[in-house]
Each structure stands twice: as C-alpha cells, then as structure tokens.
Amino acid sequence: MSKRKVGVIHTFLYSVEDLKALFAEMLPEVEMINIIDDSLLKEVLANTGPTPGVVKRICQYAVLLEAKGCECILNQCSSVGEVADIAQKLINIPYVKVDQPMGEIAIREALKGQGRVGVVATARSTVAPSTRLVESTARKMGANVSVSACFAEGAYEALLIEGNKPKHDEILMSTIKKAVAENDAVVLAQGSMMSLLDKTKDLGKPVVCSFRTGVAQIRGVLGLA
Numbered sequence: 095m096s097k098r099k100v101g102v103i104h105t106f107l108y109s110v111e112d113l114k115a116l117f118a119e120m121l122p123e124v125e126m127i128n129i130i131d132d133s134l135l136k137e138v139l140a141n142t143g144p145t146p147g148v149v150k151r152i153c154q155y156a157v158l159l160e161a162k163g164c165e166c167i168l169n170q171c172s173s174v175g176e177v178a179d180i181a182q183k184l185i186n187i188p189y190v191k192v193d194q195p196m197g198e199i200a201i202r203e204a205l206k207g208q209g210r211v212g213v214v215a216t217a218r219s220t221v222a223p224s225t226r227l228v229e230s231t232a233r234k235m236g237a238n239v240s241v242s243a244c245f246a247e248g249a250y251e252a253l254l255i256e257g258n259k260p261k262h263d264e265i266l267m268s269t270i271k272k273a274v275a276e277n278d279a280v281v282l283a284q285g286s287m288m289s290l291l292d293k294t295k296d297l298g299k300p301v302v303c304s305f306r307t308g309v310a311q312i313r314g315v316l317g318l319a
Contacts, residue, residue: 097125100312101159103152104128105135105171108253109285109305113170116309123318127164129155138173138219149177156181156189166315168192168308172283173219175227188315192285192308193224197231199307200279201239203300207278209239214273215283216249216266224283244273244280253286263290274299 100121104110110130117126137148152174159167167189169178175191182189204211211228215221221243232239246269253262266287273280274297282291282303294301312318 097123098316099125099127099162099164100316101127101129101162101164101167102170103155103159103167104130105132105138105174106286107132109170112285112288112305113309116305120306120309121312121318124312124316127159127162129159131155135171135173135217135219139217143219144174144177148174149180152177153181153184156185160185160187166190166312168312170285172215172224172227172304173217175223190308190311190315191227193227193281193283193304194231195307195311196281196302196304197228198235199302200228200281200300201232201235201237203279203302204239204277205237209237210277210279211239211241212244212273212277212280213241213283214244214246214266214269214280214287216246216253216262216286217284218245220283221245224281228281242277244269266290267293270294270301271297274301
C-alpha cells in the first residue's frame with residue numbers, strides 16, 4: 095500500500111533533518127516530499143521581507159507538490175508564512191503553517207496569567223510575521239493578549255555565517271530567559287530553536303516551539319486516527 099504524501103517547502107537547511115525525524119516518529123504512514131531552496135530566506139533577509147521573486151517561487155513549488163500527489167503542504171519557515179496564504183489560492187490542497195498550533199498553545203497558556211506572549215526570533219524577517227500570526231490567532235480565538243517581540247541579536251549570524259552553534263545557543267538562551275521573565279508564555283518562532291527546548295523546562299513559564307506541534311496538526315488535516 096502506497097503512503098500518503100505531504101510536501102514540505104524548506105527555506106533553511108537546518109530544518110530538514112529535524113522535520114524528517116519528526117515525520118518518521120509522528121507520521122510513519124506518510125511520505126515526506128521535500129523542496130529545499132535556501133536562497134528564499136537569504137532573499138527575504140536581504141530585502142526585509144518576501145520579494146515578488148520569493149512569492150513566485152513558493153507558489154510554483156506549491157503547484158508542483160500538488161501535481162506530485164501531495165494531499166497537504168507544510169510551510170516550514172515563519173518568515174514566509176504570509177506567502178503561504180497567497181499560494182493557498184492557487185492549489186486545492188491545504189497549505190498549513192508549522193507555527194499555527196504553537197501560537198494557539200501559547201495564547202491558551204498566557205491566558206492563565208496576564209495574557210502576555212513573548213515571540214523569540216533570531217532572524218529579523220521572522221519577527222513581524224510571527225508577531226502578526228500570534229495576534230491574528232488571538233483574534234480568531236477571541237482572546238485578549240499582548241504580544242511582544244524578543245529579538246536574539248547576533249544569534250542568526252553565529253549559526254548561519256560563523257557556523258558557531260554554541261554561540262547561537264548562548265545568545266538565544268539569554269534572550270529566552272529575558273522573554274520568560276517579562277511574559278506569561280513564550281514562543282520560539284523558528285524551528286532551528288527546537289534543540290534548546292529541553293533547556294527551557296525549568297524556567298517556570300511555558301515555552302513552546304513550532305516543529306512538533308506543527309507536524310502533529312497534519313494528522314488532523316489528513317484525517318488520520
């Protein structure tokens with residue numbers, strides 16, 4: 095019996111193996127079809143947002159994945175989450191965002207306190223769309239929350255340019271601790287932060303990351319038991 099197919103559009107090389115491992119663990123009955131274009135994120139960063147070229151390529155990739163028999167597409171990168179909304183209009187299969195469930199969880203957790211959500215990001219291109227995602231999710235949920243951005247200055251460069259993950263992690267953990275101190279719940283806006291999730295368990299506030307919950311939502315989208 096052939097497996098059902100789900101496409102993933104990656105803008106970031108570091109995400110591929112983490113997502114492959116999660117698909118194998120959580121969606122063993124699904125074949126993961128990957129399109130990897132790390133020029134997308136570079137172009138978004140260089141232009142402080144998605145360019146027409148980025149929009150065009152992602153739309154083309156979405157159409158291709160549907161043609162290859164995918165029943166769903168997962169948007170891996172928060173920096174281009176709003177482009178997924180454009181591409182969705184061109185295809186007849188769901189194009190879901192990896193960070194959507196994360197936002198919902200963070201809002202529910204924040205409402206147990208004073209309704210403050212911190213959004214931690216290492217790429218400047220992610221700050222605004224991730225903040226807007228949490229805000230729009232709160233509106234849909236009828237929740238009154240305040241959302242603040244917490245930018246980890248220098249972490250992205252440490253990882254992607256210097257190849258220095260320990261430095262990236264040190265900068266990021268410092269930013270996460272500050273966000274935890276100032277908010278009731280914290281979201282880690284990029285999947286590249288998943289490796290630090292265990293280190294946040296003793297910080298006293300809920301800290302959520304996108305990849306595990308983002309993959310888990312696909313079971314519901316495909317109607318899997």
